[in-house]
Amino acid sequence: MVTASVLHYVLNTLHLSIDVRNVCVFFAPIFSSFTVIVTYLLTKELKDSAAGLVAAALISIVPGYISRSVAGSYDNEGIAIFCMLLTYYLWIKSVKTGSIYWSTACALAYFYMVSSWGGYVFLINLIPLHVLALVCTGRFSHKIYVAYSTVYVIGTMLSMQIPFVGFQPVQTSEHMAAFGVFGICQLYAFVEYLKSKMSSENFGILIKSVAAVVGGAVGVAALILSITGKIAPWTGRFYSLLDPSYAKNNIPIIASVSEHQPTAWSSFYFDLQLLVFMFPVGMYYCFKKLTDANIFIIMYGVTSIYFAGVMVRLMLVLAPVMCVLSGIGISAILCIYARNAEPETAAEKKNRRAETHYWMKSEVGTAMCCLMTIFLASYAWHCVWVTSEAYSSPSIVLSARGGGGDRIIFDDFREAYYWLRMNTAEDAKVMSWWDYGYQITAMANRTILVDNNTWNNTHISQVGQAMSRQEDRAYKIMQELDVDYVLVIFGGLTGYSSDDINKFLWMVRIGGSTDRGADIKENDYYTSSGEFRVDREGSPVLLNCLMYKLCYYRFGDVYTEGGKPAGYDRVRNVEIGNKDFELDRLEEAFTSEHWLVRIYKVKKLPNRGV
DSSP states (O other), X not given: OHHHHXXXXXXXXXXXXXXXXXXXXXXXXXXXXXXXXXXXXXXXXXSOHHHHHHHHHHHTTOHHHHTTTSTTOOSTHHHHHHHHHHHHHHHHHHHHHOOHHHHHHHHHHHHHHHHHOTTHHHHHHHHHHHHHHHHHTTOOOHHHHHHHHHHHHXXXXXXXXSTTTTTHXXXXXXXXXXXXXXXXXXXXXXXXXHHHHSOHHHHHHHHHHHHHHHHHHHHHXXXXXXXXXXXXXXXXXXXXXXXXXXXXXXXXXXXXXXXXXXXXXXXXXXXXXXXXXXXXXXHHHHHHTXXXXXXXXXXXXXXXXXXXXHOGGXXXXXXXXXXXXXXXXXXHHHHHHHXXXXXXXXXXXXXXXXXXXXXXXXXXXXXXXXXXXXXXXXXXXXXXXXXXXXXXXXXXXXXXXXXXXXXXXXXXXXXXXXXXXXHSOTTOEEEOOGGGHHHIIIIIOOEESOOSOTTOHHHHHHHHHHHHSBHHHHHHHHHHTTOOEEEEEOOTTTTOSSSTTTTXXXXXXXXXXXXXXXXXXXXXXXXXXXXXXXXXXXXXXXXXXXXXXXXXXXXXXXXXXXXXXXXXXXXXXXXXXXXXXXXXXXXXXXXXXXXXXXXXEEOOOOOTTO
16 A cells, blocks of 8 residues: 555656556556566576576466456555565575675565565565575575575664564574574684684584584473563464364354365366466476576575465466576577577587587477477467456456356446445344455445454354354344344356355355354255255255345246256256245345345344333
């Protein structure tokens, strides 16, 4: 927000009149352009300018990054990837030069990164890991010492000025790796200094005696600080990255977020295409010429591909390094075979070595260049297609293809939010699942119980309990929370699979995760054979809960497809099991054109004595 406001101020100061809303709309595309430039500079430092140009071209259209940098995507990720790559570029410059100037610039870039995105924890763990790898492989030098010490000290002091960070860099386990490596650097440098001033015999005696004392003291101090709570343990979000099953078993609110689900193999190809195959090629060329900078990009690639596999949201972190390494690989292949494709002169034939020549060398070179051209053309076509089909439509307006190939627009969300704004009291409270909280607040201007800020697990659990229980018990919760309207998303008519029925088991898990909802058991919503079904064989607990009734109210009389019975759910592909029911405590207030959004009014208790 600060960056956008500064950009708006500068443009208007230069008499380029532009509305602040337009600045926000084009904010992400502007910084994605800066990301292309930084990618070129980073890859150039790793290999050469040719590889940098290829990497810049790849990242300019890669769907994995465009998904977060389209116009109108005013979010942290729009600027965070630029800040991350800028920090990495300046870190490589610092490592190569050992200059305090570049190290200070890297610390400032890190400060900018911390202020823009909470994912800075990945960065402040990767750089220390790189330094530790250099120490273990005998590559540690005075340049590395100056670079890391400067970046850590200045970067940490600056990051602690940000309110939401505070003293976390010296109090939380996520930052202890950076602190520990900083200590190792000081010890290593001190040991090297003593080694240069003492004889080998005296030095060996000193090291043996001091190492045990210092190691024991550090271990005891760390243990005491952990027990007393001075060093906070890892957060659940951090644990969920290391152990994919942790969140589902212990913090269902984190696991329920679709972006926190494990990444399917198809998603890697969908968002990266050619880069999936060229990534190992780039890794090969980095291993072939191993430098301090190449070790960093290798570690970045390995760690990011693991984390992207654990959590689909981190595909955003993987996309840049895939472009960098693929750019290195593609550039190396084209340079080799383009040179071979050129016809040899008489002088070159006379001076060539036997081992550099092979049968049909020019033809093979030409064929490989043509093949890479085809691959790059298919990559460009794939990226344009994915961007237009998956990432160019606003999330609030849905579209689909009809049987004849024509585009069908589903504007039910805006229709429902407009109805809420125009037909409900200004102080009305709306209960819905947390996914739609921000939209209802911004577009309907109504108070909601829970929103996308998922830190309040207890409050979200209460909503999950209300949706999971029968109507009478759910009504008591709604009265307690002073709810006026209940909003649900239903896709059974249109085939929209991201509806509340498909999310319902997460409501059950989160609702039963607190003491008040301890009676809610997930197994009660499955059939005897362990299936989640909404047809006649479905669990009676499921077929009579509030969420089921709100989604399927009057749906049993609707014909959705030719040749199918009334009440046929096009998402679950079954005829619903409970059709004949009425609502006692709620009444239908609004249903959108395609039944995507359904709003119910909570009936008030009758006056006593009447």
